[in-house]
Amino acid sequence: MSVGLPSWRVLIEHMAEELHLDLERIGGRDANYQTIAEYYRLQLGSMESLRDWMERNWQVSREKVEKSAIHSLIVSLDFPIIYTTNYDRNLEVAFEIHGRDYVKVANARDVARVTPEVTEIVKFHGDFDDEASLVLAETDYFERLSFDSPLDVKFRSDALGRTVLFIGYSMSDMNIRLLLHRLWSTWQRSGYESDRPASFIFMPNPNPVQEAVLRRWGITVLSEEENDPGEALQIFLSKLKDRVDQLSASAAPDR
Known part of the structure; x- marks a missing residue:
């Protein structure tokens, strides 16, 4: 984060948005990114789309x-x-x-x-x-x-x-x-x-x-x-x- 990388909270919000989840219904600020990522894999069959998004957003100049x-x-x-x-x-x-x-x-x-x-x-x-x-x-x-x-x-x-x-x-x-x-x-x-x-x-x-x-x-x-x-x-x-x-x-x- 010291060079501008997103926080884990941003990752959680992105997964919730892509999966059409209401964060408040699945734990709000206490939501666990590992569990949501597991659900992501179950719903979409792979992590490829998430990996691609992370690779784009986890890069800095x-x-x-x-x-x-x-x-x-x-x-x-x-x-x-x-x-x-x-x-x-x-x-x-x-x-x-x-x-x-x-x-x-x-x-x-x-x-x-x-x-x-x-x-x-x-x-x-x-x-x-x-x-x-x-x-x-x-x-x-x-x-x-x-x-x-x-x-x-x-x-x-x-x-x-x-x-x-x-x-x-x-x-x-x-x-x-x-x-x-x-x-x-x-x-x-x-x-x-x-x-x-x-x-x-x-x-x-x-x-x-x-x-x-x-x-x-x-x-x-x-x-x-x-x-x-x-x-x-x-x-x-x-x-x-x-x-x-x-x-x-x-x-x-x-x-």
Whole structure:
């Protein structure tokens, strides 16, 4: 949304309009987009029309991405692997704008193209270029709860041996909560929980309830005192970049 993408509410309203549904009769502001998307698939037989609409409306100009401080910071932080639940290509465009190589991973075939020298952009909930990969309707989410798809197996492998920073995930998303819990549970059962790499999650505003639950799962909550989520994230990433630059400079050999 920081570069003008529609909110999930806009998606809900579009599906309701196309299906001639009265939103107030199906939950109003509490309507669940996954359930409506499931109904959409049942009524129309496929998600092709919705995918096409989303692809048109989930795209922003290269100029907007180029001016996005958040996207610029993500690229400059040089993360080895980026997992995103977004379907759009804005991250890929940001890497292209800044002249950085990347490999997109949206299915099992893409996993074989991964190389250690290039940032991986893993489209965890699918990619517009592959309709079958999209995780959008309720059934799609339920099937992912088993966490045995190729991308789930890859995430477990990546997350077990690395420091993980979660950004932008809704803590009401049960898929994400279950994923975090299983990651903690795996380390706890291993008997080597004290050797687990640190994990963090950024939340725009402090939340003592979430902090307590996530701390139990071995995840440290980071936040900024800023009302606007986009501003909070930009401030956080800027501080992180400054700290990384300081550490890189101190580690560099004297000239």
